[in-house]
Amino acid sequence: MPGFEYAPAPESRDVVDVRGSYGLYVGGEFVDGGAGSLKTVNPATEEVLAEVAVASADDVDRAVRAARKAYEKTWSRLPGAERAKYLFRIARIVQERARELAVLETLDNGKPIKESRDVDVPLVAAHFFYHAGWADKLEWAGLPGRAPGATPRPHGVVGQVIPWNFPLLMLAWKVAPALATGNTVVLKPAETTPLTALLFAEICEQAGLPPGVVNIVTGAGETGAALVRHPGVDKIAFTGSTDVGRQIAKTLAGTRVKATLELGGKAANIVFDDAALDQAVEGIVNGIFFNQGHVCCAGSRLLVQESVAEEVVTRLQRRLTTLRVGDPMDKNTDVGAVNSRAQLERITELADSGDAEGAHRWTAPCELPDQGFWFAPTVFTDVAPAHRIAREEIFGPVLSVMTFRTPDEALTKANTTPYGLSAGIWTEKGSRILWMADRLRAGVVWANTFNRFDPTSPFGGYKESGYGREGGRHGLAAYVKEA
Amino acid sequence: MAGSRLAVARTAKLYVRGAFPRSESGRSYVVTSHDGTFLANAARASRKDARDAVTAARGAFAGWSGATAYNRGQVLFRVAELMEGRRDQFVREVADAEGAAADDAAALVDAAIDRWVWYAGWSDKIAQVAGAANPVAGPYFNLSVPEPTGVVAVLAPQRSSLLGLVSVLAPVIVSGNTTIVLASRTRPLPAVSLTEVLATSDVPAGVVNLLTGYPAEVAPWLASHEDVDAIDLAGAVPLPGDEPEVSWGDLEAAAAPTLTRVLRPAGDGPADAPDGAVEPDWRPTPDGPRRILTFTETKTVWHPKGR
16 A cells, blocks of 8 residues: 655644733633632643633632622523523634634644544534524423423522533533523633633623623632532532542532532443444544543443454554544644643553553554653553453543453443443444443443534433433533422 | 615516526516505416426425534524624515504514524424434334425415514424425515525525415415425415405315325414404414424334344
8 A cells, every 4th residue: 555644734823812811701801810820731732822810719709799690680581582692692603713712722722623623613613503592492391390381490600610621612511501591600611721711701702791691710629619619609510520520519418509410431332243343443443532532431441242352453453553643733633632741640650550450552653742741542452341441531542452242241341330421332233232222321322433422412421420411401401490 | 865866676586496587477466565655566476486496395305304403503593694684674675565663664573583593493402392212112212203294385474574474484494394485465575585585595495485476376286286295374364354365275175185284374263264264473482383393294213122
C-alpha cells in the first residue's frame, strides 16, 4: 500500500480573541473574584491562555442572590413562549459563532478541533434548539407528579457544576433544560476549562437574556462546594467523578435540595463472533479513543467472544497505528492532548498498575510532542476482571481487553462493576441485541454503534454512575417540582 | 414629492415546485381589499394546476419526510425568522385583506410568526409525546411511532388570511408531509407573500405548493385525487354571511373512495346545516399537537428478543 503523508492542516486561532484575564459573570456583569485567580493553560503546549477569577463563598452567595432575583423578578414571570425565544436565540448565536467556540474549546481542553467542531459545538446548538421547543409545551411532556395537562413548576435557583471533558457541551446539557423549565442558574465550570463558559456569558448578553438568569462562577473544588451547600440553591446538577458525587449526596442528605448526578463509568463494549468486525473495530476505537478517552461513558472494557478475540485485537492494533496523535488544532488529528498534568499522572499510574498486575501492554506507535500532556493510545490484553484497569475508571486512552464464551458470561462480566452508565453490543443478530439490552445494568446501551448523543435521547447511569437523566423528556423531570 | 413616482406592482402567482408559475389556464381573478379597492389580479388555478401541484408535492415527500426532525424544526424556525423581516409588509397586507386596524393586523402577524416557532418546537417532540414503547406480553421489543401521512391537501381558512393559513399549514409539514394549499379565495395576497418567504427560506421546493383560485374549481379534484393522502377542509367554511362555494360534506364524500383522511372543519353540525361549520378564532395557541397528529400514521415495529 503506498503511504501518503499528511501535510499540516492547522486551524487558525485568529477567530478567537482570548483576553488576558476574566472575571466572574454575576447578575449580567463581569466582576472580580474574591479568592484570587487561577491560570488556565493550553494542555497541548502548556502555554497560559488566561487568568481566571476564583469565586469565594461570598461571590457564590452574590451569584445565588442574583439568580434568585432574576427568577423572581423576570424569568418565572415570562410566558413559556418567550423563554423559548431566548433559547432559540442562544441556539442561533451558538451556530453563528460555532467556529470561534470550537477553536476556544480545543485551545482550552486539548481535544481535536475536528471533534469540537463536528461534535461538541453542533450538539450544543442542538441542545438549546431542542429545549427551546419544550419551554412552552411542558404540559405535554408527561412529567410525573402533576395532573395531566398542568404546567410543571420550576425549582427556582439551580446550582450546576460541570467537568472539563466536554466543557461547553456539559454547560448546554445543564443550562438548556434548566432555563426551558423556568429555573435560573449558577454554573461552575471546571478549573482547567473555564473559557468557553465565559464566552457563553457573552452569548447570553448578545441574546439579550435578562441579567442574573445565567451566572457563571469560576474556580476549583472549593467554589463548587460553596455552591452545593449554599442554602439559597433549590437543586443541584453535577457531572463529574463518582467520588465528588458521593460528597455531594452526603452534603445534601437531610435537606430538601434535589440533585441529579452524572458520574463515572466503566462501560463494557461487547463484541460477538458474528459482528461485522471492521465496523466493530471502528466502534471500539470511537468508544475509547474519542476525546482521548476522557468520556464518562467510554467503552473502556472490551469484551470479545473468545473465537474472534485474536482477530479483533489484531485488527484493532492495525487500526490504531493509523490514528494521528498530536496537535489538537490540526484538522487531521484524531487524538489530542490529555487535559491536565494531574490527569496525565492518574492515567500513567493506573496504566502502570496494569503492568504490575500482569496484564500485557501494547502502545500505538506514534511520536508525541515534547511540550504538553500526552498519552499514546494503549491496549491491555490478558486482563483479569480483578485488575485495577478492569475495575477503575481511567478516564484516558487506555483499553482493557477481556474475553467471554457465552452471552451469559458476557453479561456477568459486563455487569460486574459498581458503575452502570453505558454499554455497547456488537452482533448482527437483532434478537440478541435486545436480549442483552434488557439485562445490561446500564443507562445507555448502544448496539452496533457507540458514543452517540442527541438532545432528544436521555442520558444517565445506574448504580454508582449517578442518578437522574439528561436529555429528552426524561431530562426535563429533573428541573421541575415533583408536586 | 410623494406620488411623483409610480409604484411597481407585484404579479401574484402560484407557487409550485419552488417556482412561481401563472395558471396554465391563463386565467386570473380580481382581488380587492376589504373596502373594495383593487389590489391585484391573482392567478386562477385550474384542475390541471392542482394535479401538477400534487405531483410536485409527491416528488418532495421522500426528501422532506426523510430529513431529521431536528432539521425540519430548524427549517420551520427559519420561516419565522424571515417572516419577522417582512413584518411590515404582512401587517399591511393583512390589514388590507381583512379590514383589520393596524394594531390588530400587527397582532395577527406576530401570532402567525410565533405559531411557526411553536410548531417548529414540536418537530422532535411529537414522537416523544405520541410514540410509545409497548410492554407486550412476550419476548418482543415493540415500539410505536408517528410518521407523516404523505401528501396533504389543505383548504386554507377563508377569513383569517395569514394566521389561519399558518395555523393549518405548519402542523401539516412539521411532521414531514408535503402539501398543496388552496389560499383564501378573496384574501389570497398574504398567502402569496408567504410563498415568497418559503421560497427564500430553507423549505425544499415542492414541500409547500400554493394555489389561488376558486374552491369549487379546485377543491373537488384535490379531494378525489388518488395521490392525495389527506385533506384539511378548514377553508370550506365561507366568510360570515356568504353562501358556501363548496360543500365540505361533498368533498368528504369525494375523498372516501381512496380513503383519504379528512379533517372536517370546526363546528358541531352536519354539512347540510347552514351553521354546521365555523371558522375558529386562530389567535389562541393551539391546545396541543392535535393537528399534527391528524396527519400522521402510527407505525408499530416488533422485534424478537433472545440469545
